[in-house]
Amino acid sequence: MTPQPTLPPAVRTDRLCRHFQMGTSVVRAVDGISLEVAAGDFVALLGPSGSGKSSLLNLIAGLDRPTAGTVEIHGKDLARLSRDELAGYRLRTAGMVFQSFNLIPTMTVMENVELPMCFAEVERGERESLARAALDRVGLAPRVAHRPAELSGGEQQRAAIARALINRPRLLLADEPTGNLDSRTGAEIMSLIVECRASLGMTVIMVTHERALAERYARRMLFLADGQLAGDEVNGATA
Amino acid sequence: MKTPDLLRLATRNLRESMLRNSLTTIGISVGVASLVSMMSLGVGLQRMISVRLEKVGFNLLTVMNRGSLRMGGMGADFSQASVADERALDEAARLEIARLPGVVEAYPELRFTGEFQFADATRHGMVAGLPDSVKTTDDFNNVKGRFFSSPEAAEAVVEKGFAAELLGKSVPRPGRGMLKRMTAPPSLDVPALARDLVGKELVLNYSERVAGANGAGGYSVAPRQAGMKIVGVADIDMQSRYARTGVFLPMKFAQGLHAMQGSDLRATSAPTYNMLIVRVKESGQVQKVEDAVKKMGFGAISIQDAMRSLRQGFAVFDIFLGVFGSLALAVASIGIVNTLVMAILERRREIGIMKAIGASDADVKRVFFAEAGAMGLVGGCVGVLLGWLIGRAINAGANIYLARQGAASVEVWYVSWWLVAGAIGFSLAVSLLAGWYPASRASRLDPVEALRYQ
Numbered sequence: 001m002t003p004q005p006t007l008p009p010a011v012r013t014d015r016l017c018r019h020f021q022m023g024t025s026v027v028r029a030v031d032g033i034s035l036e037v038a039a040g041d042f043v044a045l046l047g048p049s050g051s052g053k054s055s056l057l058n059l060i061a062g063l064d065r066p067t068a069g070t071v072e073i074h075g076k077d078l079a080r081l082s083r084d085e086l087a088g089y090r091l092r093t094a095g096m097v098f099q100s101f102n103l104i105p106t107m108t109v110m111e112n113v114e115l116p117m118c119f120a121e122v123e124r125g126e127r128e129s130l131a132r133a134a135l136d137r138v139g140l141a142p143r144v145a146h147r148p149a150e151l152s153g154g155e156q157q158r159a160a161i162a163r164a165l166i167n168r169p170r171l172l173l174a175d176e177p178t179g180n181l182d183s184r185t186g187a188e189i190m191s192l193i194v195e196c197r198a199s200l201g202m203t204v205i206m207v208t209h210e211r212a213l214a215e216r217y218a219r220r221m222l223f224l225a226d227g228q229l230a231g232d233e234v235n236g237a238t239a
Numbered sequence: 240m241k242t243p244d245l246l247r248l249a250t251r252n253l254r255e256s257m258l259r260n261s262l263t264t265i266g267i268s269v270g271v272a273s274l275v276s277m278m279s280l281g282v283g284l285q286r287m288i289s290v291r292l293e294k295v296g297f298n299l300l301t302v303m304n305r306g307s308l309r310m311g312g313m314g315a316d317f318s319q320a321s322v323a324d325e326r327a328l329d330e331a332a333r334l335e336i337a338r339l340p341g342v343v344e345a346y347p348e349l350r351f352t353g354e355f356q357f358a359d360a361t362r363h364g365m366v367a368g369l370p371d372s373v374k375t376t377d378d379f380n381n382v383k384g385r386f387f388s389s390p391e392a393a394e395a396v397v398e399k400g401f402a403a404e405l406l407g408k409s410v411p412r413p414g415r416g417m418l419k420r421m422t423a424p425p426s427l428d429v430p431a432l433a434r435d436l437v438g439k440e441l442v443l444n445y446s447e448r449v450a451g452a453n454g455a456g457g458y459s460v461a462p463r464q465a466g467m468k469i470v471g472v473a474d475i476d477m478q479s480r481y482a483r484t485g486v487f488l489p490m491k492f493a494q495g496l497h498a499m500q501g502s503d504l505r506a507t508s509a510p511t512y513n514m515l516i517v518r519v520k521e522s523g524q525v526q527k528v529e530d531a532v533k534k535m536g537f538g539a540i541s542i543q544d545a546m547r548s549l550r551q552g553f554a555v556f557d558i559f560l561g562v563f564g565s566l567a568l569a570v571a572s573i574g575i576v577n578t579l580v581m582a583i584l585e586r587r588r589e590i591g592i593m594k595a596i597g598a599s600d601a602d603v604k605r606v607f608f609a610e611a612g613a614m615g616l617v618g619g620c621v622g623v624l625l626g627w628l629i630g631r632a633i634n635a636g637a638n639i640y641l642a643r644q645g646a647a648s649v650e651v652w653y654v655s656w657w658l659v660a661g662a663i664g665f666s667l668a669v670s671l672l673a674g675w676y677p678a679s680r681a682s683r684l685d686p687v688e689a690l691r692y693q
Contacts, residue, residue: 058687061595063594063595063686063687063690064686064687083599083600084599084600084601087594087597087598087599087600087602088597088599090594090595090596090597091596091597091598092597096595096596098595098690102588102591102592102595102690103592104589104592104593106251106252106255106589107251115593115596116596116597118240118241118244118248119240119593119596119597119598119599119602120597121240121241124243124244163596164596167597
């Protein structure tokens with residue numbers, strides 16, 4: 001029996017720290033977190049406000065750089081990437097979904113979804129057909145020419161998911177994706193995320209403060225408190 | 240990010256803050272318009288003066304004795320000592336100059352005043368001898384009637400103003416003001432003048448210079464009379480070197496009269512020339528011929544000497560106008576910086592979003608650069624148009640004034656294609672330069688901070 005070659009985990013952090021200087025005091029938003037997330041997993045980051053969930057997610061997303069420690073994504077240390085390489089990582093490897101949707105208000109839904117492909121220099125014709133297909137998948141085909149302000153919250157989040165997935169990332173990072181939605185719409189969005197994870201084979205890391213939501217959809221739950229890992233549970237129901 | 244996408248994104252962003260960006264663009268337009276109008280005024284004036292100078296004769300060289308040159312050109316040289324060691328500007332010298340490489344011909348400048356009798360009336364006028372070669376120049380290629388049949392013929396071509404005078408018609412004289420002198424008087428009916436004059440007899444009373452009997456210097460002046468036939472009427476441009484001459488005679492015929500010229504006070508027995516006009520094949524060779532003539536010991540001046548100092552003067556003038564014109568553009572470029580810095584504040588979140596979904600620093604920078612460039616380009620084009628309109632308006636104004644003064648119209652304003660291209664290019668360059676700081680500031684924004692901004 002030859003040993004199976006071990007694939008690197010999708011995400012591995014080692015004594016990861018992110019400290020902020022606030023006047024004379026230092027805020028330890030992330031304070032020595034070491035964790036591993038297997039490829040294809042669905043992990044929920046739970047904790048009260050200010051526990052460091054979003055700061056950890058930003059570090060994994062390559063939007064922020066750690067004060068100390070390392071973040072490795074599929075074996076690649078983000079701290080060693082240049083600003084341009086980090087932008088490339090955000091463009092192709094990590095897709096992000098936010099609580100406040102973060103669509104660009106002056107662009108139509110279609111243009112918002114096309115935007116990451118503009119940065120990736122995809123041909124215009126191909127871009128249009130891919131964006132149309134993605135919007136079709138999230139059920140927004142009839143709304144492509146509308147601006148975000150003309151859409152409901154649920155529709156805006158669908159557009160944001162279509163945009164996050166348009167460059168086929170291996171990692172979907174969601175920061176309170178249902179935080180601004182009513183529970184029924186929130187459930188629809190969660191189903192969509194689960195569906196996309198299954199069809200695209202992505203790893204999903206979702207920040208939430210709703211334990212019920214995490215228990216229902218995530219496979220694993222990581223609990224944070226004061227910037228440190230306070231608990232790690234595998235969810236029996238969906239495991 | 241590809242260029243077409245970049246431009247689409249930039250124009251979309253510019254449209255979003257239509258009022259502010261329009262105002263900024265108008266600022267640039269005004270700057271460019273001021274630059275264009277200032278520069279085109281400089282160029283226009285330079286052109287106007289150059290064109291006039293060229294009419295006088297760009298490929299001509301005036302040769303005279305150094306002494307007369309020192310005395311102010313037309314002034315007489317009474318100093319025997321200086322004349323003695325100076326070479327005489329005589330027929331031998333003329334032939335030598337005519338043989339210089341590049342010289343087409345060298346002929347004496349022959350001018351004197353005479354008294355003309357025509358139809359029982361007497362009129363004074365300036366007489367000039369003309370070489371055959373002038374019949375192809377602007378001044379004489381449209382003589383009504385005909386040009387001289389031969390260099391020796393007793394024939395005359397009359398200037399239109401003098402022609403009118405001979406016929407006893409009132410002549411509108413050019414004014415004394417600078418503007419009037421630069422422009423032509425209202426036109427006379429040249430063909431009608433020619434109909435009345437051609438074929439008629441004209442009698443010239445003049446003074447002949449008679450060399451002293453012993454041949455050892457000294458001369459006397461004798462009154463003479465010569466008859467000639469009027470063959471044509473010439474429409475001479477006011478800027479021409481022949482502008483103030485009333486009657487033109489064939490060169491050989493005029494020389495044969497041995498008329499006493501204005502400054503002809505030298506006490507030499509051998510016939511010498513006051514002044515020679517040297518026509519050079521190409522204006523580029525004038526300098527070379529001028530140097531050769533000077534080496535022979537004569538004084539020489541050309542229009543190009545005047546042009547050279549004129550050009551230097553205009554270079555300084557143009558720089559002066561350019562600097563003043565650019566001031567408005569410099570102020571406008573501060574407007575661009577201001578607008579784009581404001582746009583960064585407003586669009587901070589949008590920049591954060593773009594970075595979160597994968598825009599690189601360079602992508603963000605390029606978007607702002609493109610916006611600055613687009614404002615510069617549009618502002619430049621509108622500004623050139625505006626500057627051109629201002630130029631047209633001032634031209635029209637100047638010409639209305641000239642028409643009231645009875646002068647012909649002029650082009651004070653000249654917008655050349657290189658000025659148009661240069662102004663648009665300059666506006667684009669200044670705008671990009673102004674966009675540099677906002678663009679690099681936007682590109683350095685921290686995405687986490689930017690996303691937190693509401």
